[in-house]
Amino acid sequence: EKGGYKHFMQKEIFEQPRAITDTVRGHIDLDRDKLVFEEFPLTKKAFKKIEKIWIVACGTSYHASLVGKYMIEKMALVPVEVDLASEFRYREPLINQKMLLVVISQSGETADTLAALREGKKRGAKTLGICNVLGSTLPRECDYVIYTHAGPEIGVASTKAFTTQLAILYLLSLYFAKLNGKLTEIRTFLEDMLRLPHQIEIILKGAEVVEKLAPQYGNAHNFLYLGRGIYYPIAMEGALKLKEISYIHAEAYAAGEMKHGPIALIDENMPVVALVPKGETYPKMLSNIEEVICRQGKLIALTEKNCKEIGEKANEVIYIPSSNPFLKTILFTIPLQLFAYYMAVFKGTDVDQPRNLAKSVTVE
């Protein structure tokens, strides 16, 4: 049932090209340069009435929500607020009938997420679920549902559910941008999406580059993950993966915050994983990296070809294929999943069933 793989998590990481293809297929009509969201029909007029979008979730789905905020705000220019479900439900959120509540859950059974959904409904918001499990509770209770077609996810660590959530959020952002009159040319964005599964395959084919890091770094007790902008939640997701299956403490920081505290932690025993895509934040990340290096921190950098400076500075470099900044978040995620996986295998932990964790958290 593991199809020749050692663990479900490994199988699920390697299934991502197919999972993404299956998830986006029904939504892209390239012949007509159109996005199709039959399960969430919205007119321009109805969309204009939405004052604010909320996204609520837990764990990995929460990290997808944070990426979704960057995508929607940047492309569609609508304000988005993101909350952890367990916080939202107890903080009397100022949500009302003029707002849309998007609830994200792989399982559709997470107790806090369901409670947040009910709270939002009670306050009159329209609700949209993004879910991977057909017939689970979440889709039954939402006004609209969009499914990720990742297929069953067995490993407790969420992998393909996350990247398919990002794929849906990307298409949804384009859909909102179009409805809001903020996007004239959509074709390149759709073509980028359709190229993505193959780009993931390229990263997966080079998995041994990541695998060989495990014996070198497997004895570290703490890791710092750094990213900026839309890559900050990707750093958070990378840190969560490492914690949950290898039991190594890892913390993610928005790189600009380093100087406000965490820089005190850096020495030769604290490896740093830095996400350094090309683009606006590149020079800033470079200077953060300098700060790590001059404190003898070991640096694992994820970057793109032609970013020569990084190659010269970092101890390890992992190259990611290029795409638009939104979709690159998916590509940068893959090596982080692989890294957590190989570190856990190196440490001999129970990869698919890490201690103290359940696949879906149905208690509050």
Ligand code: M6R
């Ligand atoms: O099924 P859900 O997406 O609602 O689950 C939310 C979290 O419990 C889940 O993402 C958890 O954080 C994973 N173990 C992370 O890998």
